[in-house]
Amino acid sequence: MSFYAPTEEHEMLRETARAVADEKIAPRAAETDETEEFPSDVYKSLVAADLHAVHVPEEYGGAGADALATVIVIEEVARACAASSLIPAVNKLGTVPLMLSASEELKQRYLPPVARGEAMFSYALSEADAGSDAAAMKTRAELDGDHYVLNGTKMWITNAGVSDYYTVMAVTAPGEGARGISAFVVEKSDEGVSFGPKEKKLGIKGSPTRQVILENVRIPATRMIGEPGTGFKTALATLDHTRITIAAQALGIAQGALDYALGYVKERKQFGKPIADFQGLQFMLADMAMKLEAARQLTYHAAAKSELAMHGQPQKDLTFLSSAAKCAASDAAMEITTDAVQLLGGYGYTREFPVERMMRDAKITQIYEGTNQIQRVVMARQLLK
Numbered sequence: 001m002s003f004y005a006p007t008e009e010h011e012m013l014r015e016t017a018r019a020v021a022d023e024k025i026a027p028r029a030a031e032t033d034e035t036e037e038f039p040s041d042v043y044k045s046l047v048a049a050d051l052h053a054v055h056v057p058e059e060y061g062g063a064g065a066d067a068l069a070t071v072i073v074i075e076e077v078a079r080a081c082a083a084s085s086l087i088p089a090v091n092k093l094g095t096v097p098l099m100l101s102a103s104e105e106l107k108q109r110y111l112p113p114v115a116r117g118e119a120m121f122s123y124a125l126s127e128a129d130a131g132s133d134a135a136a137m138k139t140r141a142e143l144d145g146d147h148y149v150l151n152g153t154k155m156w157i158t159n160a161g162v163s164d165y166y167t168v169m170a171v172t173a174p175g176e177g178a179r180g181i182s183a184f185v186v187e188k189s190d191e192g193v194s195f196g197p198k199e200k201k202l203g204i205k206g207s208p209t210r211q212v213i214l215e216n217v218r219i220p221a222t223r224m225i226g227e228p229g230t231g232f233k234t235a236l237a238t239l240d241h242t243r244i245t246i247a248a249q250a251l252g253i254a255q256g257a258l259d260y261a262l263g264y265v266k267e268r269k270q271f272g273k274p275i276a277d278f279q280g281l282q283f284m285l286a287d288m289a290m291k292l293e294a295a296r297q298l299t300y301h302a303a304a305k306s307e308l309a310m311h312g313q314p315q316k317d318l319t320f321l322s323s324a325a326k327c328a329a330s331d332a333a334m335e336i337t338t339d340a341v342q343l344l345g346g347y348g349y350t351r352e353f354p355v356e357r358m359m360r361d362a363k364i365t366q367i368y369e370g371t372n373q374i375q376r377v378v379m380a381r382q383l384l385k
């Protein structure tokens with residue numbers, strides 16, 4: 001058996017996640033998109049089923065799910081509602097920097113509340129003028145006795161305002177570039193922390209995206225994650241693990257669109273027969289399913305590598321594979337959701353049917369955690385080094 005095949009436990013977890021998604025999340029997806037409100041009830045349902053942050057290790061009170069299990073949960077939630085899948089995905093994004101690099105004290109303090117569903121965790125790397133070139137960030141953290149004082153504005157932060165905790169990357173040694181950046185845990189309740197208005201987005205509207213504004217935020221130096229100057233390294237090492245969760249989100253969105261289109265083409269009749277009888281559409285469906293399954297296998301393979309790397313077995317090709325999975329799955333999701341709209345014809349273009357939402361939601365997976373151009377830069381660098 002190949003070492004990345006899902007086990008019986010993984011398939012049982014998928015059944016559990018799909019049941020919660022079908023019953024509690026899918027019925028809320030269109031309304032969440034329409035109102036642009038964070039779905040607190042969905043968060044509660046995920047917490048009740050212990051699916052909100054499955055990756056947190058057991059020693060910190062979590063379910064201790066492996067990377068593939070986390071992918072499966074995100075896939076199933078995203079199949080119903082992409083915005084809701086950012087609850088388990090961003091809880092992982094915010095906390096992996098701690099799991100990789102933080103002191104035992106920080107892990108003991110911040111991971112258990114996430115595992116218990118009492119707090120969510122966001123990740124704040126990007127700034128208005130530092131996106132693809134994240135190391136060009138300007139947010140500063142200055143040492144003052146045994147505290148750091150943070151000033152700056154982080155942009156595009158997923159679940160900002162809803163999350164209680166933030167991994168914030170800031171410059172501690174100006175002029176030293178990426179080696180002058182350190183990572184910190186910032187709490188929403190810290191004095192001087194505020195949030196910009198919600199960005200008005202094309203998709204994933206139920207997941208708030210806001211600026212995190214830091215004005216003279218004074219935090220104990222013990223809140224630094226790892227050593228001074230290692231923050232950017234931790235930020236990139238985190239993405240090696242979490243780009244796989246964006247791939248999972250893309251797979252879920254694409255699966256939702258394919259499943260909906262498959263049902264529709266069997267019901268819809270033109271020229272006196274179901275449109276599923278037309279070979280032109282059958283070939284489209286076959287291509288959609290083929291692209292999806294290829295991206296899924298790559299993602300599961302990357303997840304298996306991520307799991308080994310998390311447990312002290314560094315994987316040379318993890319950086320390549322996580323970028324490849326994110327890029328392949330998100331490009332596939334964009335194509336598959338666009339084709340799903342096409343298969344529904346004019347109806348697909350309306351908000352009466354879910355596929356236009358899925359197409360809008362798919363677009364973000366080609367942009368965040370590094371655009372797909374940047375994924376190709378990363379892959380090429382790995383190939384040429």
Ligand SMILES: Cc1cc2nc3c(=O)[nH]c(=O)nc-3n(C[C@H](O)[C@H](O)[C@H](O)COP(=O)(O)OP(=O)(O)OC[C@H]3O[C@@H](n4cnc5c(N)ncnc54)[C@H](O)[C@@H]3O)c2cc1C
Pocket residue numbers: 122123124125126128129130131132133155156157158159201209364367368369370371372373374377
């Ligand atoms: C909804 C949403 C949620 C987000 N959530 C988070 C979050 O939680 N935390 C966080 O830190 N960030 C988050 N981001 C930020 C996201 O990661 C950035 O938007 C992304 O990395 C791109 O940066 P940018 O928007 O500044 O685009 P730019 O870097 O300005 O890129 C513009 C264009 O130039 C291309 N480009 C840039 N450099 C190169 C190059 N070297 N070669 C080829 N092409 C290049 C890009 O691919 C893109 O097409 C989020 C963004 C969005 C929209």
